[in-house]
Amino acid sequence: MRKMWIMTCCLLLTLVSSVAAQQKKALTNQDVITMVKSGFEDRIIVLAIQANPDDFDVSVPGLIALKDAHVSETVIHEMLDKVGARRATVAATAPDNSVVPPANVPYSSWRGPAVFHPFPSDFSAESFATVGAQAAVSEGKVFVGNGRLRFESAGDSAKTMIIDPLKPMAYVQSPGKAPEVNTVFQGVRGSPAMMPGISMYLLPADPQNPCQNWNTVECSAMGTETIDGRSTTKWNLTHHFEDVAWHSTIWVDVRLHVVSKRQFKENVFQMRNIVEGPQPANLFEVQ
Numbered sequence: 618m619r620k621m622w623i624m625t626c627c628l629l630l631t632l633v634s635s636v637a638a639q640q641k642k643a644l645t646n647q648d649v650i651t652m653v654k655s656g657f658e659d660r661i662i663v664l665a666i667q668a669n670p671d672d673f674d675v676s677v678p679g680l681i682a683l684k685d686a687h688v689s690e691t692v693i694h695e696m697l698d699k700v701g702a703r704r705a706t707v708a709a710t711a712p713d714n715s716v717v718p719p720a721n722v723p724y725s726s727w728r729g730p731a732v733f734h735p736f737p738s739d740f741s742a743e744s745f746a747t748v749g750a751q752a753a754v755s756e757g758k759v760f761v762g763n764g765r766l767r768f769e770s771a772g773d774s775a776k777t778m779i780i781d782p783l784k785p786m787a788y789v790q791s792p793g794k795a796p797e798v799n800t801v802f803q804g805v806r807g808s809p810a811m812m813p814g815i816s817m818y819l820l821p822a823d824p825q826n827p828c829q830n831w832n833t834v835e836c837s838a839m840g841t842e843t844i845d846g847r848s849t850t851k852w853n854l855t856h857h858f859e860d861v862a863w864h865s866t867i868w869v870d871v872r873l874h875v876v877s878k879r880q881f882k883e884n885v886f887q888m889r890n891i892v893e894g895p896q897p898a899n900l901f902e903v904q
Contacts, residue, residue: 643672646679650686663695675700677763697734731806731830733782735764736821738873739896742888749883762896780819787815788903796903806832818876824850824869833857
């Protein structure tokens with residue numbers, strides 16, 4: 618009897634040690650894929666992601682591998698949210714004396730380095746600009762796929778930009794030239810105020826809080842609006858620089874997480890002919 622009791626205790630200790638070891642192990646993309654292949658429902662996988670530490674790869678190749686393994690968008694979004702929340706916590710708590718509020722900007726509007734997610738849905742569109750009373754003119758074409766955005770500008774100064782939100786980084790290519798890397802986006806948190814760079818409107822925007830990654834800008838909600846049959850949230854933006862303040866209006870597409878329309882005085886910039894669907898993968902490769 619005593620021998621049986623000792624054996625039972627040893628077995629329990631072994632099980633407890635095994636469970637403890639498993640709890641310390643961070644979830645990986647492969648763990649999620651294994652759960653999907655094993656037939657677990659999305660809600661169970663989401664609970665597992667929420668309850669365990671993680672070491673997810675949410676790079677573009679990592680997201681493609683998840684999609685190829687038939688991991689649902691619900692689960693992928695949960696993984697992105699978990700990684701984004703961790704990065705935001707690290708950015709908020711890590712000592713970084715190199716990141717300071719720009720001059721003459723209220724400290725309450727400064728929140729440190731930005732954290733972006735990939736674009737959630739694939740689509741194509743055309744970008745148009747209406748300046749004053751002039752007719753709308755095509756600025757170029759927009760493609761989003763594999764979490765990245767590609768913008769092909771029109772006109773004599775034709776350039777192609779590929780935006781990777783996770784870095785965030787832009788690869789700018791002119792005809793006949795090698796791609797240039799640009800890591801500065803206008804008005805994005807973590808960059809000096811008003812520094813020239815790539816437009817911040819080419820990065821993903823949260824429909825419920827578009828200003829969270831922008832500095833020197835305050836957002837006021839103006840409700841929702843349907844544009845070309847698509848649901849958007851409308852925002853009044855107050856821009857601050859030194860002692861000057863000015864206003865503009867933006868519309869953020871609820872499904873695509875892009876600024877689909879923006880207006881400054883009588884000048885309007887808008888995406889039209891938006892078509893959701895997969896885009897050729899090679900559009901988002903840096904040549």
